[in-house]
């Protein structure tokens with residue numbers, strides 16, 4: 336038996352989150368298949384075929400899949416799913432939309448946000464904003480799971496060889512939903528979830544203008560800029576910079592927390608960073624409990640000094 340990974344793509348190339356999902360799939364079984372469902376997405380299928388560890392790519396190419404509507408994509412997944420022991424995808428908005436429909440149609444329970452694969456049927460996942468790690472076992476014949484990309488290495492993409500691409504019959508339009516429009520936020524911020532360095536600011540930064548200090552530091556460090564929810568709610572930073580339980584989950588090599596207290600909901604999104612540097616005026620701030628380097632200081636003094644040394 337083998338594992339089916341649902342690829343997330345922009346019709347041209349596979350998104351990094353799927354490369355992490357392939358690594359997770361390999362921990363379950365060496366026979367990893369990938370489904371690329373979209374429209375005019377041959378290039379994405381070719382990209383998928385060059386991911387190390389992928390043995391087979393299925394390509395479903397149809398106008399009905401052009402906008403990745405969950406109703407149509409999940410029907411496409413269901414066409415293949417019953418041949419597999421596991422169906423998985425990276426834990427993203429895309430898969431949160433698609434996989435529960437697949438699980439429901441298969442009449443199995445979904446396992447969400449898996450961070451460790453213990454055996455073929457036993458997994459670990461965070462609950463209560465990451466304060467408890469639950470070990471869960473599924474006895475379902477097909478396991479449908481989403482995996483946190485921050486907990487699995489990125490599979491490499493090779494240039495030398497590629498696995499076979501098998502076209503499959505695309506499903507028609509389900510007809511219950513309709514694509515209306517897509518407005519993409521234009522941002523010159525580096526992608527937060529794949530950045531190796533993240534410079535994050537909280538309420539302590541004080542204003543949107545002051546966030547410019549963090550932007551400057553980030554551009555020197557080739558880093559992405561993140562924010563706490565308090566900073567986002569106060570309008571200091573855009574919504575898609577939010578890190579935490581209700582924001583993005585990141586695990587960069589280096590995470591700077593400036594003026595962030597370290598509420599559990601924020602920690603849920605960044606505590607797996609390899610090295611955490613916290614700067615806070617309050618020596619009792621909970622962020623210091625998870626920080627590898629903590630500085631009790633005023634961020635408005637520390638950031639310019641740090642910048643001048645880079």
Ligand SMILES: Cc1cc2nc3c(=O)[nH]c(=O)nc-3n(C[C@H](O)[C@H](O)[C@H](O)COP(=O)(O)OP(=O)(O)OC[C@H]3O[C@@H](n4cnc5c(N)ncnc54)[C@H](O)[C@@H]3O)c2cc1C
Pocket residue numbers: 536537538539540562563564565566577578579580581582583593594595596597598599600601604614615616617620632633634635
């Ligand atoms: C259901 C739910 C979901 C949530 N989801 C998220 C989430 O996804 N992400 C998230 O971040 N939060 C989330 N929150 C909110 C969370 O509980 C906290 O309110 C929030 O994280 C606090 O943000 P903060 O640390 O920026 O602000 P504060 O807690 O107000 O901390 C500001 C810090 O800045 C320090 N400071 C002030 N001035 C300076 C200075 N000049 N120099 C250095 N330090 C300074 C202060 O000492 C303080 O520690 C959620 C809450 C709930 C209930």
